[in-house]
Amino acid sequence: MMTLNEKFKALEAENAPGQELRQELGDINTIMHGEKLEGSFVDFSHGDVNAFTPTPGASKTWMKGFDLGGEQAYTEYRGATKIREGLASRLAIFTGSSILAHDELIITPGTQGALFLALGSVVEAGEKVAVIEPDYFANRKLVKYFGGLVIPIPLSYQDSLSKSGPDLKILEEAFKQGTKTLVFSTPNNPTGVVYSKDTINAISELAVQYNITVIVDQLYSRLLYSDETYTHLRACKKVPKNIITIMGPSKTESLSGFRLGVAFGTASIIDRMERLQAIVSLRAAGYNQAVLNGWFKEPSGWMDERISLHEAIRDDLLDVFNQAGLLTATPQAGSYLFPSIPSLDINLKSFIQLLRYQASVIVTPGSEFGPTTVNSIRLNFSQDHIKAVAAAKRIVEMFKRYKK
Amino acid sequence: MMTLNEKFKALEAENAPGQELRQELGDINTIMHGEKLEGSFVDFSHGDVNAFTPTPGASKTWMKGFDLGGEQAYTEYRGATKIREGLASRLAIFTGSSILAHDELIITPGTQGALFLALGSVVEAGEKVAVIEPDYFANRKLVKYFGGLVIPIPLSYQDSLSKSGPDLKILEEAFKQGTKTLVFSTPNNPTGVVYSKDTINAISELAVQYNITVIVDQLYSRLLYSDETYTHLRACKKVPKNIITIMGPSKTESLSGFRLGVAFGTASIIDRMERLQAIVSLRAAGYNQAVLNGWFKEPSGWMDERISLHEAIRDDLLDVFNQAGLLTATPQAGSYLFPSIPSLDINLKSFIQLLRYQASVIVTPGSEFGPTTVNSIRLNFSQDHIKAVAAAKRIVEMFKRYKK
Numbered sequence: 001m002m003t004l005n006e007k008f009k010a011l012e013a014e015n016a017p018g019q020e021l022r023q024e025l026g027d028i029n030t031i032m033h034g035e036k037l038e039g040s041f042v043d044f045s046h047g048d049v050n051a052f053t054p055t056p057g058a059s060k061t062w063m064k065g066f067d068l069g070g071e072q073a074y075t076e077y078r079g080a081t082k083i084r085e086g087l088a089s090r091l092a093i094f095t096g097s098s099i100l101a102h103d104e105l106i107i108t109p110g111t112q113g114a115l116f117l118a119l120g121s122v123v124e125a126g127e128k129v130a131v132i133e134p135d136y137f138a139n140r141k142l143v144k145y146f147g148g149l150v151i152p153i154p155l156s157y158q159d160s161l162s163k164s165g166p167d168l169k170i171l172e173e174a175f176k177q178g179t180k181t182l183v184f185s186t187p188n189n190p191t192g193v194v195y196s197k198d199t200i201n202a203i204s205e206l207a208v209q210y211n212i213t214v215i216v217d218q219l220y221s222r223l224l225y226s227d228e229t230y231t232h233l234r235a236c237k238k239v240p241k242n243i244i245t246i247m248g249p250s251k252t253e254s255l256s257g258f259r260l261g262v263a264f265g266t267a268s269i270i271d272r273m274e275r276l277q278a279i280v281s282l283r284a285a286g287y288n289q290a291v292l293n294g295w296f297k298e299p300s301g302w303m304d305e306r307i308s309l310h311e312a313i314r315d316d317l318l319d320v321f322n323q324a325g326l327l328t329a330t331p332q333a334g335s336y337l338f339p340s341i342p343s344l345d346i347n348l349k350s351f352i353q354l355l356r357y358q359a360s361v362i363v364t365p366g367s368e369f370g371p372t373t374v375n376s377i378r379l380n381f382s383q384d385h386i387k388a389v390a391a392a393k394r395i396v397e398m399f400k401r402y403k404k
Numbered sequence: 405m406m407t408l409n410e411k412f413k414a415l416e417a418e419n420a421p422g423q424e425l426r427q428e429l430g431d432i433n434t435i436m437h438g439e440k441l442e443g444s445f446v447d448f449s450h451g452d453v454n455a456f457t458p459t460p461g462a463s464k465t466w467m468k469g470f471d472l473g474g475e476q477a478y479t480e481y482r483g484a485t486k487i488r489e490g491l492a493s494r495l496a497i498f499t500g501s502s503i504l505a506h507d508e509l510i511i512t513p514g515t516q517g518a519l520f521l522a523l524g525s526v527v528e529a530g531e532k533v534a535v536i537e538p539d540y541f542a543n544r545k546l547v548k549y550f551g552g553l554v555i556p557i558p559l560s561y562q563d564s565l566s567k568s569g570p571d572l573k574i575l576e577e578a579f580k581q582g583t584k585t586l587v588f589s590t591p592n593n594p595t596g597v598v599y600s601k602d603t604i605n606a607i608s609e610l611a612v613q614y615n616i617t618v619i620v621d622q623l624y625s626r627l628l629y630s631d632e633t634y635t636h637l638r639a640c641k642k643v644p645k646n647i648i649t650i651m652g653p654s655k656t657e658s659l660s661g662f663r664l665g666v667a668f669g670t671a672s673i674i675d676r677m678e679r680l681q682a683i684v685s686l687r688a689a690g691y692n693q694a695v696l697n698g699w700f701k702e703p704s705g706w707m708d709e710r711i712s713l714h715e716a717i718r719d720d721l722l723d724v725f726n727q728a729g730l731l732t733a734t735p736q737a738g739s740y741l742f743p744s745i746p747s748l749d750i751n752l753k754s755f756i757q758l759l760r761y762q763a764s765v766i767v768t769p770g771s772e773f774g775p776t777t778v779n780s781i782r783l784n785f786s787q788d789h790i791k792a793v794a795a796a797k798r799i800v801e802m803f804k805r806y807k808k
Contacts (some may be wrong), residue, residue, distance in 0.1 A: 001405065001529065003528065004525075004526075004527075004528045004529075008525070008676050008679055008680075011679040011680065011682065011683060012679065016481075016682055046478050048474055049473055049474045049477050049478075050473040050474045053473075059467065059470050062466075062470075063463065063467075065661075066463050066466075066661070069453055069454040069457075070452055070453045070454045072661060073453050073660050073661030074450050074453075074660065074661075077420075108685075109513055109663075109684075109685035109689070110685050110686055112683070112684070112685050112686045113684065113685040116683055116684050116685065121408075121412070122408075123408075124407065124408045125405065125408075138682075138683050141683050142683055145683060256477050256478065256690070257469075257470070257476060257477030257478075257689065257690035257691040258689055258690075258691065259513075259685060259686070259687070259688070259689035259690070259692075272412050275412055275415040275416065276412075276415065278415065278420055278542075279415060279516070279520055279542050279545050279546055279549060280516070280517065280520050280684060280685075281512075281513035281514050281516050281517035281520065281663060281684075281685065282514055282516045282663070283663070284663070285513070285661065285662055285663035285689050285692055286660070286661035286662075286663070287661040287662065288663075288689055288692070
């Protein structure tokens with residue numbers, strides 16, 4: 001068993017998105033080539049909610065919750081009944097399978113909260129958990145924190161789309177060798193790969209066959225680009241007995257400042273998640289929960305416009321990186337780009353610090369997402385379009401300065 | 405080591421305050437004596453924020469945070485720098501000892517969040533943790549959840565005030581026997597006992613002597629009644645090397661719907677708490693953090709009035725219970741009453757269900773606060789004054805109907 005010291009060592013957060021403020025830059029001048037690059041500061045570590053603003057009416061919906069008073073301040077730990085009822089019905093339509101509002105859904109403090117509660121409810125100490133690499137950085141940390149053993153499953157994402165996805169042979173082998181749980185995101189964070197229908201069906205069948213608990217993080221499933229299709233695991237023909245789907249309005253809808261997420265699925269796991277929530281922070285902030293009344297009820301056309309604006313940024317940034325020879329998979333959904341930065345004459349950590357200091361650009365190191373992607377950087381391109389393109393060009397210019 | 409099943413068994417939350425909605429009442433009619441009692445429904449499981457409304461200007465302060473946009477949505481995990489700076493200075497004045505805003509303070513999702521993060525940062529599996537009985541119900545649950553061993557320390561609270569407090573001999577013996585951590589609340593939840601200056605000094609000295617980590621929950625320390633004095637452990641002459649103080653605006657200030665708390669103290673523990681927060685739910689909801697800008701800056705006279713209104717309710721309820729012979733300690737602070745309900749001819753669980761069904765009163769069973777107080781009930785009397793008194797009289801009437 002890990003000691004507390006080892007656990008917290010595994011939780012190092014210095015390079016996590018948003019924590020850059022706490023880094024000391026040290027003697028960075030001694031390794032800097034050339035002058036600083038002019039341009040507006042762009043923080044690609046997360047979306048810019050000033051560029052893509054919260055869903056229309058979010059603050060008014062919040063105020064209605066505040067005005068409701070005690071009823072909204074003190075909800076059940078799993079969230080207010082009425083709000084869960086509305087969500088259950090809208091999320092059932094979106095995902096293609098019914099949800100019991102009373103038993104099968106919990107409102108959480110963000111999708112991070114949902115992941116913590118879900119993994120905390122199913123990961124037994126010493127047990128094997130299949131984790132995709134690369135995938136959302138917290139997945140590995142959470143499994144380790146709960147004492148589980150990370151069983152890595154490689155994800156292809158730089159090949160043609162038809163070949164992208166997790167290695168199903170390795171996944172099945174992991175299941176055969178006693179893995180009990182699978183956690184993954186689709187659309188994948190950081191690559192933007194959407195698992196194909198065939199892949200999702202195969203995962204579902206394997207999970208049924210080997211009695212695997214599946215935690216599927218669908219945070220970006222609404223931000224789907226032209227001609228892409230999305231398959232919800234929970235609506236497959238064969239669905240595992242233990243499955244939790246996680247979503248939230250923090251990304252596409254820019255409501256991250258409210259810390260809201262939902263998890264829905266197997267009632268016994270939702271029940272455990274609520275018990276854990278009761279000692280973690282009681283409930284998602286009561287007044288904030290009211291904002292979910294506007295979720296999946298955005299004004300007509302709003303979501304289409306938001307998607308097409310992101311698609312336009314995606315295409316421009318892909319052009320910038322591809323022209324410079326920086327291999328970058330085309331995201332099918334979401335707002336992450338994950339270019340490779342090969343052959344630098346400094347290490348990637350220093351390069352990223354120089355990006356911040358010399359080029360006014362913050363990006364997240366690929367090492368956060370798994371041990372196989374240490375030469376990549378992640379950009380959340382939900383940003384002002386013009387500034388984002390200029391910042392991407394600065395990244396390319398910096399690459400030219402520091403490549404071998 | 406506990407299995408996951410055992411852990412979640414220990415986390416049963418059915419009787420926790422606010423979860424009464426999820427209880428099935430079953431065939432309660434078969435044990436009911438007499439008719440239902442008329443009167444307005446009163447939920448004593450938590451304060452009524454419609455009776456005692458949030459601090460003036462809370463929603464306006466929130467809106468300023470929302471209008472700030474991205475800067476307020478995505479703060480450091482430990483909370484926005486500027487807000488921490490203001491808090492550190494105001495909390496230093498209140499508690500009588502300085503706080504470094506950058507290193508020694510974290511904003512959390514409620515004080516529950518602060519307790520979770522603090523105990524999660526210091527409780528090593530298998531290690532002994534001193535827990536006061538009775539005390540806030542989550543303390544024991546948290547220690548067990550993190551794999552610690554609860555070492556119970558009895559609290560006197562029904563004797564004269566001069567004798568109230570934890571048993572310091574048993575506490576020192578626990579320290580001698582290898583206990584590493586002490587967690588307690590003062591004012592005590594559920595009894596309203598404020599630890600005296602002598603007690604706090606003694607605890608502090610023992611903690612220094614035995615190198616104990618101390619987590620002190622001061623959630624109710626602002627709601628202090630006439631002629632009472634409060635001693636902050638962190639301002640003692642000898643202060644333990646590892647100490648975390650927890651406060652929040654959820655109670656006296658009625659801001660629970662925002663889920664805000666703070667923890668301040670030893671930098672290395674705060675650092676761990678932030679790492680844990682990063683995987684638990686990233687941060688306290690960004691926009692909500694802005695509401696802390698108004699904390700400890702309430703309008704002149706507001707706090708005094710709030711305290712005197714609570715004191716008047718306290719006194720009336722004490723009269724009701726004392727006249728009926730239901731032993732109830734006089735709370736020195738906070739808004740909890742903890743009367744004993746002796747000699748019923750049904751068990752206390754059934755009595756509490758009948759209170760809800762027959763008398764329209766929700767209370768919390770004393771068993772939530774420790775194994776020694778199974779014959780008590782807890783009332784949060786931050787309620788409409790008239791309704792609260794009427795509800796207390798119904799409790800007394802119910803006692804008369806069901807006593808042996």
